[in-house]
Amino acid sequence: MSYFRAKIEAMAGYVPGEQPQDDQFIKLNTNENPYPCSPSVVRAVEETARRGLQKYPHPMAQAFREQAADVLGVPADWILCGNGSDDILTIATRSFVGDGELLRLPYPSYILYKTLAQLQGAKSEEVFFEQDWSLPDAFAATTDDLRLVFLPNPNSPSGTVVPPEQVLQLAQRLPCPLLVDEAYADFAEVHCLDLVTKSEKILVSRSLSKSYALAGLRFGYVVAQPEIIAGLTKVKDSYNCDALSIAAATAALGDQAWLAENRARIVATRQRLTAGMRKLGFAAVDSQANFTWNVHPEQPAKPLYGRLKQDGILVRYMDYPGWGDGLRISVGTDEQIDICLERLAAIL
Numbered sequence: 639m640s641y642f643r644a645k646i647e648a649m650a651g652y653v654p655g656e657q658p659q660d661d662q663f664i665k666l667n668t669n670e671n672p673y674p675c676s677p678s679v680v681r682a683v684e685e686t687a688r689r690g691l692q693k694y695p696h697p698m699a700q701a702f703r704e705q706a707a708d709v710l711g712v713p714a715d716w717i718l719c720g721n722g723s724d725d726i727l728t729i730a731t732r733s734f735v736g737d738g739e740l741l742r743l744p745y746p747s748y749i750l751y752k753t754l755a756q757l758q759g760a761k762s763e764e765v766f767f768e769q770d771w772s773l774p775d776a777f778a779a780t781t782d783d784l785r786l787v788f789l790p791n792p793n794s795p796s797g798t799v800v801p802p803e804q805v806l807q808l809a810q811r812l813p814c815p816l817l818v819d820e821a822y823a824d825f826a827e828v829h830c831l832d833l834v835t836k837s838e839k840i841l842v843s844r845s846l847s848k849s850y851a852l853a854g855l856r857f858g859y860v861v862a863q864p865e866i867i868a869g870l871t872k873v874k875d876s877y878n879c880d881a882l883s884i885a886a887a888t889a890a891l892g893d894q895a896w897l898a899e900n901r902a903r904i905v906a907t908r909q910r911l912t913a914g915m916r917k918l919g920f921a922a923v924d925s926q927a928n929f930t931w932n933v934h935p936e937q938p939a940k941p942l943y944g945r946l947k948q949d950g951i952l953v954r955y956m957d958y959p960g961w962g963d964g965l966r967i968s969v970g971t972d973e974q975i976d977i978c979l980e981r982l983a984a985i986l
């Protein structure tokens with residue numbers, strides 16, 4: 639006999655990418671930023687700790703909301719903060735999708751969405767991307783029990799983008815909220831933030847883990863119309879962001895010069911990685927994120943992943959049943975990418 643709810647007992651649970659806690663690997667498997675965060679973040683954490691942590695933080699992380707409002711050009715009450723953007727995705731799923739109702743996601747994309755549906759006892763519908771990573775018409779289909787649609791944009795593992803005008807059309811056709819997961823948007827040429835004013839159905843989530851080099855901190859946020867933010871607020875934990883992370887994230891957004899410089903470096907190295915992989919015979923997808931998706935026409939991906947790991951290079955082997963497998967490689971430093979490409983050349 640199990641003490642767990644039947645649907646929890648039956649589900650597998652989300653398995654995050656490997657996180658070895660020593661520094662022996664060149665780590666290109668979970669899309670972390672290879673460069674350290676802005677020095678102003680470190681100062682903010684030190685100062686906050688020195689001032690003392692005996693009091694609860696602001697429940698809405700107001701300091702961050704005001705900084706983000708300034709940087710993004712939206713009012714502060716259009717922003718809700720989370721303990722990483724995964725927390726935002728959890729809050730949205732709990733807010734909109736009940737037992738037996740339906741959550742839609744594209745496939746292949748972020749595996750966590752399906753896990754979130756399972757936790758709610760909800761159904762999930764995976765709609766396959768077209769071969770060119772565009773969305774089929776079925777993604778906009780209306781069904782009675784559809785309550786929430788997730789769209790990672792740029793998508794993972796492909797790094798591809800659905801153009802904002804198509805995202806708006808999609809939202810207009812859907813009967814429910816559309817959460818555009820922009821974890822990688824800072825590396826892309828387009829984003830959907832402006833659409834939030836055009837449709838109350840559009841929610842845009844962002845993460846500080848990747849583009850701000852703060853995966854170890856846990857901070858994300860969502861932008862939506864204030865009625866939506868007010869509803870989501872009822873569902874979140876009272877103090878879902880701690881004082882140190884609020885101070886750090888506020889400082890991070892305050893240093894846009896750091897972001898611009900970091901983004902330029904990552905985008906340049908992404909080009910080096912894509913070109914290098916193509917030279918080795920991989921079909922590497924043009925990416926607008928800080929990783930690329932690579933399939934070799936002859937060499938199976940799993941042994942390649944294993945050989946690279948033996949050589950101290952960790953990339954992400956992804957196997958999507960019904961779709962196929964491949965290697966997702968995060969954009970590291972130029973030096974890390976050159977070593978990865980050299981090792982792959984030797985293995986092939």
Ligand SMILES: *Cc1c(COP(=O)(O)O)cnc(C)c1O
Nearest residue numbers: 722723724748790821845847858
């Ligand atoms: C990394 C990632 C997230 C989670 O980001 P956190 O802010 O670290 O929780 C969300 N969505 C996608 C598609 C991601 O790749």
